[in-house]
Amino acid sequence: MNERLKRMAMNENGFIFDPQTGVSYTTNSTGLEILKKLKETTNIEEIKNYIVSLFDVSSYEVERDIIDFMELLKSKGIIE
Amino acid sequence: MKRLTIAVSGINIVDNPGSGYGIIRSLREANSKYRCIGLSYDAMDPGLYLDNFISKGYLLPYPSSSIEKYLDRLMYICGKEKVNIIIPAFDSELPHYIKNYNLLKKRDIRLIVPTREQFESCNKANLAHLAERIKIRVPLTFSVSTFEELNRALENVGFPAIVKGCFYEAYRVSSYYEAHNYFDQLSKKWGFPVLVQQFITGNDYNLVGLGSKDGECLGLVAAKKLLLTQLGKIWTAVTIDNPRMIGVGKKFIEVTHFRGGFELEFRMTPKEELYLLEINPRFPAWVYLATAVGINLPHRYVLNLTEGKKKFRMGYKPGRLLIRYTGEIIKNITDFENITIKGESL
Numbered sequence: 001m002n003e004r005l006k007r008m009a010m011n012e013n014g015f016i017f018d019p020q021t022g023v024s025y026t027t028n029s030t031g032l033e034i035l036k037k038l039k040e041t042t043n044i045e046e047i048k049n050y051i052v053s054l055f056d057v058s059s060y061e062v063e064r065d066i067i068d069f070m071e072l073l074k075s076k077g078i079i080e
Numbered sequence: 081m082k083r084l085t086i087a088v089s090g091i092n093i094v095d096n097p098g099s100g101y102g103i104i105r106s107l108r109e110a111n112s113k114y115r116c117i118g119l120s121y122d123a124m125d126p127g128l129y130l131d132n133f134i135s136k137g138y139l140l141p142y143p144s145s146s147i148e149k150y151l152d153r154l155m156y157i158c159g160k161e162k163v164n165i166i167i168p169a170f171d172s173e174l175p176h177y178i179k180n181y182n183l184l185k186k187r188d189i190r191l192i193v194p195t196r197e198q199f200e201s202c203n204k205a206n207l208a209h210l211a212e213r214i215k216i217r218v219p220l221t222f223s224v225s226t227f228e229e230l231n232r233a234l235e236n237v238g239f240p241a242i243v244k245g246c247f248y249e250a251y252r253v254s255s256y257y258e259a260h261n262y263f264d265q266l267s268k269k270w271g272f273p274v275l276v277q278q279f280i281t282g283n284d285y286n287l288v289g290l291g292s293k294d295g296e297c298l299g300l301v302a303a304k305k306l307l308l309t310q311l312g313k314i315w316t317a318v319t320i321d322n323p324r325m326i327g328v329g330k331k332f333i334e335v336t337h338f339r340g341g342f343e344l345e346f347r348m349t350p351k352e353e354l355y356l357l358e359i360n361p362r363f364p365a366w367v368y369l370a371t372a373v374g375i376n377l378p379h380r381y382v383l384n385l386t387e388g389k390k391k392f393r394m395g396y397k398p399g400r401l402l403i404r405y406t407g408e409i410i411k412n413i414t415d416f417e418n419i420t421i422k423g424e425s426l
Contacts, residue, residue, distance in 0.1 A: 019398035021348065022304025022320040077350060
């Protein structure tokens with residue numbers, strides 16, 4: 001797992017703080033759940049199943065959103 | 081226990097504040113019996129008017145005036161107030177304290193200041209040499225004294241670039257025209273050389289630290305600047321736990337045996353490459369943030385001088401915010417009159 005993601009502090013309000021760089025982000029509940037799952041795995045299928053089990057959303061939509069969100073995280077250097 | 085009287089400068093609590101306020105606040109929180117005297121260079125320094133904050137305030141002649149004049153006034157204040165310890169807060173006054181360290185010591189006035197060599201190693205023009213010794217990147221920097229040298233330096237670093245005064249102030253420039261204007265302005269204000277520095281894209285970070293009277297590390301705290309003033313000074317900051325910055329701070333003390341408070345200014349690129357931008361050989365204005373996370377450096381300065389103490393807790397919590405704000409106090413014109421005429425507060 002990405003070291004940066006590992007060290008990030010996240011709370012249930014979607015506030016994310018990197019204690020080493022002092023950079024903070026906010027995300028919604030879906031983003032927060034994706035980030036939490038990313039701490040365990042980078043397998044999109046597993047993340048997708050996890051999100052579908054939590055929210056009332058189709059598998060197709062979720063997969064697209066997860067990929068978009070992961071691209072955003074990559075652009076910010078949060079994941080590799 | 082004897083009640084200590086501590087004289088502190090830098091009580092200019094303005095938009096570009098000195099560190100005196102943070103130092104005195106830290107001291108008073110550590111020991112309410114400390115008697116704090118404010119040393120100022122301007123009758124309008126707000127710190128002179130905060131009666132609940134300092135026991136007494138005095139005006140000093142500017143450090144750029146003659147050393148005899150400066151020392152006469154300092155000795156008068158120290159004698160009258162029975163000052164035990166001085167904490168200088170400005171780079172510009174350090175040469176006087178370094179030069180007269182032994183004289184002050186003889187009069188039982190104690191302070192922790194760098195040696196002349198340590199002080200000069202922090203000079204902006206010597207940064208690259210020191211950075212090599214402490215193994216950290218620095219932006220490409222040129223010292224320039226003529227327009228011809230300025231143009232050559234700009235060709236090397238490209239645009240945008242940073243044009244810096246040799247003591248204070250730095251401006252980002254995007255054209256030769258802007259660079260020439262600031263070169264002119266800064267050289268008139270601060271003298272030569274002017275520095276031209278490569279612009280590094282990234283976030284700004286600072287580290288505050290303290291070296292003991294024997295050059296040992298008494299504490300370090302790193303912070304990310306969240307909100308800056310136009311001069312790039314901290315208005316809001318958050319403590320961070322960054323092992324690389326702390327490591328550079330430790331190495332800086334280990335290599336130089338630096339004595340006294342200091343601040344390292346960093347920039348970190350999006351790829352997390354760390355650059356050292358500047359070293360300030362005194363406590364920064366945000367020193368109270370370190371106190372708020374349990375690293376009270378002004379108090380450690382005093383304890384190191386009075387008890388020789390050098391073992392302190394080093395760990396602290398990231399995520400504590402410093403938020404600066406503005407405020408007003410109302411005084412009588414007689415308070416201003418007293419400071420202007422007598423050079424001291426009522």
